[in-house]
Amino acid sequence: MKCVGIQYLETIRRFIEDGKRLKRSIHVSFVPDEEIGGKEGMGLFVKSDEFKKLNIGCAFDEARASPTEVFNLSNKERTLWHMKIHCPGTPGHASLLHDNTAAEKVHYIVNKFMAFREEEKTKLKANKNLTIGDVTTVNVTMMTGGVQLNVLPPEFVLAVDCRLAVDRNVDEFLAMIQGWCQEAGDGTRLEFIVKDEYTPPTPLNETNKWWITLKEAFNSVGVHVKVQSTPGATDIRYLRRLGIPAFGFAPMNNTPVLLHANDEFLNEKTFLRGIEIYYALIEALANM
Known part of the structure; x- marks a missing residue:
């Protein structure tokens, strides 16, 4: 500024x-x-x-x-959270259909975030008195993993930017994301890069x-x-x-x-x- x-x-x-x-x-x-x-x-x-x-x-x-x-x-x-979601999976040759792959876990997590994101967009559009600062925003900003086109990676990592609205319960929001990680499959875990407290x-x-x-x-x-x-x-x-x-x-x-x-x-x-x-x-x- x-x-x-x-x-x-x-x-x-x-x-x-x-x-x-x-x-x-x-x-x-x-x-x-x-x-x-x-x-x-x-x-x-x-x-x-x-x-x-x-x-x-x-x-x-x-x-x-x-x-x-x-x-x-x-x-x-809003409360700023920068997170990484680690999605480990079965490595192997990409010509096969292994179970429990990293991409399947990524797919589950991304879908959850996008569904939540759509709910907040709908809330913002439905009330002209709200501004972007009045809703919770989530955006997947980076995804890393993989070394070769025909090899299933042992892990994908998602980077997620979250800005929690003032009226959102931070403990409930954290529990929701941790629940998604459990539902996505074994080893899926949340890592915080920035985890601000409520102000x-x-x-x-x-x-x-x-x-x-x-x-x-x-x-x-x-x-x-x-x-x-x-x-x-x-x-x-x-x-x-x-x-x-x-x-x-x-x-x-x-x-x-x-x-x-x-x-x-x-x-x-x-x-x-x-x-x-x-x-x-x-x-x-x-x-x-």
């Missing part, structure tokens, strides 16, 4: 230029590894004495672009003084927001787990959603307006 990082820094530069003296300190963090789970970046940072000494009251992080005039604001996000949402009500102040600041600059769940996983979840109120907000309205796509862009006027918006929001929170 180069645009957001630059907007943060430009906002602080303008505070200094304008001689602003705020009641609270502002800290900006740039940490690595967010795209691969953040465990070695923000995950370690929040456990450090350096972080604890900052005495953080609330935090901002990124949010999705919005193709409409309304801006996106997130107070919650409670930041409350958006009268109990959260930061939200009351932020909402007033939005109104003061004429910004209308739509609250939604972040579809991906951001570093802000590490702060929410500590009970720190945290808001996902990026001033990118009238902008197509091109996450990780070719030619992702932000209009110059939208970018510059975003600095003005951050100026008002951060000043309000830092003077609370």
Whole structure:
């Protein structure tokens, strides 16, 4: 999020230029590894004495672009699981019809994931008030195994990306996948690459003084927001787990959603307006 990082820094530069003296300190963090789970970046940072000494009251992080005039604001996000499903099977010559092959187990597991995926797609299409962050997504992203066209492999391995909706019970979901592995056949097993814990949402009500102040600041600059769940996983979840109120907000309205796509862009006027918006929001929170 180069645009957001630059907007943060430009906002602080303008505070200094304008001689602003705020009641609270502002800290900006740039940490690595967010795209691969953040465990070695923000995950370690929040456990450090350096972080604890900052005495953080609330935090901002990124949010999705919005193709409409309304801006996106997130107070919650889905639980990220990256998994590998190991499907061992009978090896041998491909001219035979062996039982208990790796491909048969893959077939069973993939069908289960695809059926679940279709249920979530149907749920999303049936309710126009839902966004992608409100449903659970599962996608098979890689499959490895095999060395030769005429040889049955001893194992296929599926890589699966799961993003669990906030209202989905993580224990029940795990039990369901483990059940599929048992049903697929002997030796089929689940390995976690990333297994995030459930992260409670930041409350958006009268109990959260930061939200009351932020909402007033939005109104003061004429910004209308739509609250939604972040579809991906951001570093802000590490702060929410500590009970720190945290808001996902990026001033990118009238902008197509091109996450990780070719030619992702932000209009110059939208970018510059975003600095003005951050100026008002951060000043309000830092003077609370």
